[in-house]
Structures are given as C-alpha cells and as structure tokens.
Amino acid sequence: MVPEKKTLIKKGKKQKKATESRSKYDNVDWQAQTDKVVRYCGRRGFSVKFQKCKHQCSTVCFVEQEIVVHNGSTPERIFYCLLHELGHVLIHENYQMYSQNTGFVSSNFSLQSMTQKISEVEEEYDAWRLGYKLAKKMRLKVDRMAFEKLKASYLSTYFEWAIDRKIDTKIKNAVSGALKKAASKKEK
Numbered sequence: 019m020v021p022e023k024k025t026l027i028k029k030g031k032k033q034k035k036a037t038e039s040r041s042k043y044d045n046v047d048w049q050a051q052t053d054k055v056v057r058y059c060g061r062r063g064f065s066v067k068f069q070k071c072k073h074q075c076s077t078v079c080f081v082e083q084e085i086v087v088h089n090g091s092t093p094e095r096i097f098y099c100l101l102h103e104l105g106h107v108l109i110h111e112n113y114q115m116y117s118q119n120t121g122f123v124s125s126n127f128s129l130q131s132m133t134q135k136i137s138e139v140e141e142e143y144d145a146w147r148l149g150y151k152l153a154k155k156m157r158l159k160v161d162r163m164a165f166e167k168l169k170a171s172y173l174s175t176y177f178e179w180a181i182d183r184k185i186d187t188k189i190k191n192a193v194s195g196a197l198k199k200a201a202s203k204k205e206k
C-alpha cells in the first residue's frame with residue numbers, strides 16, 4: 019500500500035510541475051516577439067516574409083537577403099522557426115570563420131555525398147542553437163521544452179535525408195552496440 023501511495027503523490031507533483039511551467043508561457047505575445055525579431059533581421063539587411071511554404075519548410079535566401087517563414091502553424095512555432103532561420107543568417111555572416119571552426123570542407127565533397135549532407139545537418143544544429151542564444155540575448159521568452167521538440171522534429175527529417183544511402187555496417191554495429199550498452203547502464 020505505502021509504495022503505491024508514494025508513486026501516486028510523486029506522479030501528481032510531476033504533472034503539476036509540468037502544467038505550471040507551461041502556463042508561464044500562456045500570456046506570451048508571440049506575435050510581438052516575432053515582430054521584434056523581424057526588426058532585428060531588417061537591421062542585418064534581411065527582409066522577412068510569412069507564407070505557406072512547400073513541405074512546411076521555412077527558408078533563407080542569401081542572394082535576395084530574404085527569410086521566408088512557413089506561417090501555417092501556431093504563432094509560437096512561427097517565432098521559433100524565424101529564430102532558426104536567423105541562426106543561419108548569423109552563421110553565414112561569418113561563414114569563413116564558421117567553416118574553419120567546424121572543419122567544414124564542403125567544396126571537397128559532392129552535394130549528394132553523405133559527408134556533405136552530415137555537414138549540413140551540423141549547420142542545422144548550430145542554427146537552432148544560435149537562434150535560441152539570440153532570443154535569450156534579446157530577453158525574449160522561449161519555452162525550452164517546446165523549442166527542443168520542434169528542433170528535434172525538424173532535425174530528424176534531416177537525419178533521414180542525410181543517411182538515405184548505405185551505412186557503413188561495421189561502424190553502425192559498433193556504435194549501436196555501444197549505445198545499447200550505455201542505455202542499459204543508465205537504466206540501472
């Protein structure tokens with residue numbers, strides 16, 4: 019009886035905590051936050067357009083200096099997607115240094131190669147990270163849980179795209195073995 023009761027209390031507390039932490043974001047004016055970031059983009063020479071995008075993919079064009087954000091979702095998600103695209107802008111403002119730091123040698127690989135694609139996934143990660151960092155710097159509200167979820171859903175599609183080819187089975191087996199081992203250790 020006692021242990022059961024304990025778990026129940028624990029669960030209740032946990033659920034309460036989750037709702038409380040989310041309600042912190044109930045009154046956030048996402049549109050106002052988006053407007054602030056749009057103005058920031060303007061100061062960096064980029065215009066921002068909101069429209070229905072193919073495959074729900076927001077994009078940034080460096081030739082036309084324009085960010086296009088998919089607007090077929092919630093104001094909160096639209097705000098996060100804009101932050102992500104702005105992250106790409108920040109990366110490309112100093113691309114030479116970025117390439118040096120990440121060891122990105124794109125010109126040596128074909129566009130379709132897995133190596134090239136994985137490098138692009140790396141930039142995707144960094145764009146999310148820089149977008150988040152900038153929001154914090156601008157003192158804008160970001161629900162970290164919601165942000166990470168959105169980031170994961172977009173990144174997962176990139177993973178799939180990047181490995182749409184044969185995988186080195188030797189490495190695959192070695193790594194998945196190591197990951198399983200690490201996971202079982204964590205469970206203990």
Ligand SMILES: [Zn+2]
Binds near residue numbers: 103
């Ligand atoms: Zn991206």
